[in-house]
Structure formats: structure tokens, C-alpha cells
Amino acid sequence: MMKKRLLALLLAIAILGVGCATVGREFPAHSVDNITIGETDRSEIQRMFGNPWRTGIEDGKKTWTYAHYRYSLFGPEQTRDLLIRFDDEGKVASYSFNTTYEEDRTK
Secondary structure, eight states: OHHHHHHHHHHHHHHHHTTEEEEEOOOOGGGGGGOOTTTOBHHHHHHHHOSOSEEEEETTEEEEEEEEEEEESSSOOEEEEEEEEEOTTSBEEEEEEEEOOHHHHTO
């Protein structure tokens, strides 16, 4: 009987733990204000944010993505992503920052 209760408790904990999912990595959103189009280069971006979570190509230009998505069955989802597009010289050509974090939207 004790083993069944313990098994039921462990199963309940496992099910509750699955109620949340995280994708990507945290990054310092406050540093987005330090990006200057045409001036900030890849090495500076890497110093500010670390290694990108994902890299790619858009319209022939390198892109770096920093993202952190936290989904929960028991609360609001929180998402934050930064997509940086670099020109041929390795400088920021453009970027987009999107967030659902309240503290990011008060800037």
C-alpha cells in the first residue's frame, strides 16, 4: 500500500512538472538599448548577449537569434526574442526585439 502511494505521489509530481516548458536561453534584454545599427558589430553583440541560441541566413545576410520562451499550463506564458541581422561587414544592419515580459515593455 505504501509503495502505491509513493508511486502515485511521484507520478503526480512528474505530471505537474510537465506543465511547464522552456525553450531557448535567458539573455540580458536590458542590453538591447546598446545596439546601434551600422555601428555595433558581431563581436560586440557576442560580448553583450553571449553565443546566439540560433543562427541563420535571411536575404543572404547572417542572422543571430537570442530567445527565451517559457510556457506554462498554470500561468501566463513569457516570451522574449531578439533577432539581429548583420551586413556584409559584420555590423548590425537591423534587429527586432519582441517580448511579453512586463518589465521590458515599460522602457
